[in-house]
Amino acid sequence: MEQRVLNTLEYDKVIAMLVDKASSTLGKERAQELVPFTTIEEVQDAQQATEEASLVLRLKGSVPLGGIRDIRQSLQRARLRAMLSPADLLDIASTIYAGRRLKTFLLNLAEEQELPMLTGWAEQIEGLRDLEEEIKRCVDDHGDVVDSASVELRRIRQEIRGLESRIRDRLEQMTRSSSYQKMLMENIITIRGDRYVIPVKQEYRHVFGGIVHDQSASGATLFIEPEVVVTMNNKLRETRLKEEREVERILIQLTEQVSEVVESLQINIEMLGELDFAFAKAQFGTSLKATIPRLNDNGIIRFRKARHPLISAEEVVPIDVELGRQYRAIVITGPNTGGKTVSIKTIGLLSLMAMAGLPIPVEEESEAAVFSSVFADIGDEQSIEQSLSTFSSHMTNIIHILKSMDERSLVIFDELGAGTDPTEGAALAMAILDHVVERGARLLATTHYSELKAYAYDREEVINASVEFDVQTLRPTYRLLVGVPGRSNAFAIARRLGLSERIIEEARRTISEEESQVETMIASLERNARTAEQERQQAEALRAEAEQLRRQLEEERNRFAEEKNRLLEKAEEEARIAVQLAKEEADTIIRELRELRAEGAEIKEHRLIEAKKRLGEAVMELEKEKVKQQRPKAVRAAQPKVGDEVMVHSFGQRGTVLEKASDDEYLVQIGIMKMKVKQSDLSVHKEAKAQPAAQYTAVKSRKGSVKMELDLRGCRVEEGLQEVDRYLDEVLLAGLHSVSIIHGHGTGALRKAVHDFLRGHRSVKSFRLGGQGEGGVGATIVELR
Structure with missing residues (x-):
């Protein structure tokens, strides 16, 4: 890309804005060198890095980029084994820590979000914790080598402090002495050329002996190192030279450690530069409210x-x-x-x-x-x-x-x-x-x-x-x-x-007529364009509103489906529990019957086995309820008619309408059973071609038609016993000798009450529980005298 074109389109000013967003010299250089790519693969990679960095900023708000230093010159010296200064070593330690912190930050975030490019760079950063800790152990935050850097350095510095203390004590004795005070310009101790001196008046220079290190501008004051401390100052100077050599030895040792990992450090700063540059692009986009196209x-x-x-x-x-x-x-x-x-x-x-x-x-x-x-x-x-x-x-x-x-x-x-x-x-x-x-x-x-x-x-x-x-x-x-x-x-x-x-x-x-027409046409086009733009904006607003409504409806539909599934699961669970209770009740009944037989009652074993089989089949039918509920249901008829084949939804069984029992109830026959069912629980599957006069078995007498069975399901005990008493009277008048009383399984309370009533009825010869095809334990067969 030609630089003249970039400048003409003011690309360089955009780059200047980008440079300001970088946190480190490394990132700023990458931004300064950025030029447009010319292949779509290169652009896609660059945009992906920007997009991932923008995602991180949206999720976390900020990124730990502090502490990154440009240590390239220090690494170059380390390659040549040239001694690094404490400041150079501190920059290296700071960069190591910044890299490890940024790496941890990105890898932890990558567990929640996919950041392939950023994490790829972060994974190449080496921790180098040992080197960082060794540098910080030897060099403090001010760039000074600390006493604890080595045992020898600690001993030397203790000796220096001891010498300095003795020199000061000796000079303070002189400055406090009354015989010397008149000879001193001031009662102070100062330093000239790393040696302790006192300010002496010109005329008393020979009293103190020693060495003159400096004098005032007027020449009236001489800064003299008295002869009594010259030897101690010489010793102090020698000890300080030892300190310098020990500090130099420590720095060379740290430089050697840096040189051993210089390639890893080089990779670290390259990756940190890439990461800083990526986040600079993301922050640049945020400042402009920009997007990735x-x-x-x-x-x-x-x-x-x-x-x-x-x-x-x-x-x-x-x-x-x-x-x-x-x-x-x-x-x-x-x-x-x-x-x-x-x-x-x-x-x-x-x-x-x-x-x-x-x-x-x-x-x-x-x-x-x-x-x-x-x-x-x-x-x-x-x-x-x-x-x-x-x-x-x-x-x-x-x-x-x-x-x-x-x-x-x-x-x-x-x-x-x-x-x-x-x-x-x-x-x-x-x-x-x-x-x-x-x-x-x-x-x-x-x-x-x-x-x-x-x-x-x-x-x-x-x-x-x-x-x-x-x-x-x-x-x-x-x-x-x-x-x-x-x-x-x-x-x-x-x-x-x-x-x-x-x-x-x-x-x-x-102007020509043609030019005038062109101007008129252009004016019309402008008006049409403005109108079209207004209509487009209105259509866009309507589209956005429709899209919002669509999303709301979709959410409502999903919530409805979830609620439906929840209710179905609840119903299935309740049905399962009901079946389990019924089975347990049936097992109890069978156990009681077997006990009765063992006591001498005439109850055959094959009838017990048949009852158990029917109960098992009932359980299997109820377990299929989930599949049946998922099938399309028939359209419910407003008014079922006598003779219609209907589905009783609460039982999942088909039956035939016998008669209309009340305004919202119908008498329906399911197999050998007849029951009253709410209209809301019915749906018509097949309408009857012709309604028969009656859909149930009956016999004629002079008193009229009397049914062969009495259905007590749904009745309370008191109501059931009244119905049984009334029914037996009608049966006796009709001359019947055997009838069926349907009381259902339930808790067994109604069945027990009916049996107690029958035992005391004068017209009942005997009674027994129903057999196969007779309703099982849910019905009682009554023999009349």
């Missing part, structure tokens, strides 16, 4: 609400643009100072940013193309004075572009053909545009030549565009209108400024 290498640009990143959010006007799918070129026409240049710069700059792996200030679902090259010829030509040299300069650049471009290039021309005769300039501009389009490149061009307004209408791959102008405020709105060519608005502006209507009409008559 979709990418393609087909030359398709589709920016929604694109904003120039260097214009403040309060002033920038977003534009919508699409290029490369239906149209290869966009020609923006209209007067100067209307915002044409800003529009093409925005498109070009955002394309470069996307190719560099940066977020761009557009709305979601925008799309950017990866071009092999981007060319631009843009000049600030707002003056009517154009010189030959300016035109020659632009033409030289344009010729270079035409020679260098290919079908994967993006070409940007600003004020194409300007600077020469309008007729020749317009003709030259159209020829250049034709050449670029024929080569297959994508093209953005601006011009104020009216001849190019008709250019796009004659070519399928080119479309006109303009920047909207508000004649009321006499200012451009900077909104890009694709599909609408620009117009001069000269008459409207002149009228707004107060020019005589007569003069305006005179001027209007001088």
Whole structure:
């Protein structure tokens, strides 16, 4: 990518913004060196790193990037075994700690979110905890080698402190002595050249002997090392030299340890630089409220609400643009100072940013193309004075572009053909545009030549565009209108400024009728474009509202399905429990019957086995309830009729309607059983072709028809016994000798009460529980006298 093009489109200013977001010198250098990539694979990798870093910032808010130092020079010296300073070692320890902390942070987050690129870099960072701890053991935060760095250093420094103490004590005795005080300029002890001295008046220099190390500006004061402490100062100097040699030995030893892991440290700082750079891109995107666009290498640009990143959010006007799918070129026409240049710069700059792996200030679902090259010829030509040299300069650049471009290039021309005769300039501009389009490149061009307004209408791959102008405020709105060519608005502006209507009409008559019609057509197109944009925004709002309603309905549907499943599971569990209780009850009954038989009652073993088998079959039927509930249910009839075949949902069995018992109940026969069922529990499966006179077995007597069985299910004990008493009277009158009383399984309370009643009834000869095909233990067969 040519540097001149990057500067023309102000890419360098964007990079300066990015550099400010980096935390370390390493990240800042990576940002400073960033140039757009030209293959989609490279751009996708760069965008993925940015997207992962943006995800981390959204989840955590911040990233621990502090403490990263540029230690490359220190590593280079360590390779050469050159002694590192304490400050160099502290920077190395700080970088090791920062790398280990960032690595832990990212790997822990990667357990919750997929961050393949960031974690790939983080995993290459080595902890090197031993080296870090050794450096911190020997060097404090101020860059001083501490006493504990070695046993010898501790001993030497203790000796130094002892010597210093003795020297001070001896000099303080002299400064406190009354015989010496008059000879001293001040009663203080100071240091000159690392040796302890006292300030002595000039005339008393010979009293103290020793060495003169300094004097005041006036010469009245001499700084003398008295003879009594010269030997001790010499000893102190020797000891300090030992200290320096020991400190140097410790630093060389630490340097050796660094040199052993210098390659690992080199990898660490490379990975830290990549990570810092990735998070700088993410923070850059956050500051611009930017997004990661979709990418393609087909030359398709589709920016929604694109904003120039260097214009403040309060002033920038977003534009919508699409290029490369239906149209290869966009020609923006209209007067100067209307915002044409800003529009093409925005498109070009955002394309470069996307190719560099940066977020761009557009709305979601925008799309950017990866071009092999981007060319631009843009000049600030707002003056009517154009010189030959300016035109020659632009033409030289344009010729270079035409020679260098290919079908994967993006070409940007600003004020194409300007600077020469309008007729020749317009003709030259159209020829250049034709050449670029024929080569297959994508093209953005601006011009104020009216001849190019008709250019796009004659070519399928080119479309006109303009920047909207508000004649009321006499200012451009900077909104890009694709599909609408620009117009001069000269008459409207002149009228707004107060020019005589007569003069305006005179001027209007001088332009050709064709040009006038074109201006009228453009004005109509502008109005239609504004209307279409308003309707699009309304449709977008309605679409968003409909989408929200759809999501709400989907959520409601999911909640309903979950509740339905919960209720079904609850019903299944209740049915299972009921079956289990019934089975336990039946087992109890059978056990009681066997006990009765053992006591002498005449109950056959095969009847017990048959009862057990029927109970097992009932359990299997109830276990199939879940499958039955999932099948489509029949449409429930409002009014079942006598003879209809119906499904009794609470039992999962089919039966036949015998009669209507009440307003909302029907008498239904299921097998040999008859029961009253609520209408809401029934659905018709097959209507009867002809209703029979009766659907149950009965006998005739002079008193009328009496049923062969009495169904007590659902009755309380008191009600059941009343029904049994009434029923037996009717049976006796009818002359029947054997009838069935259905009391069901239940808890057994109703069955026991019925049996107690029958034992005491004078007309009952005997009674027994029903056998196979007679209702089993849920029915009692009564023999009458």
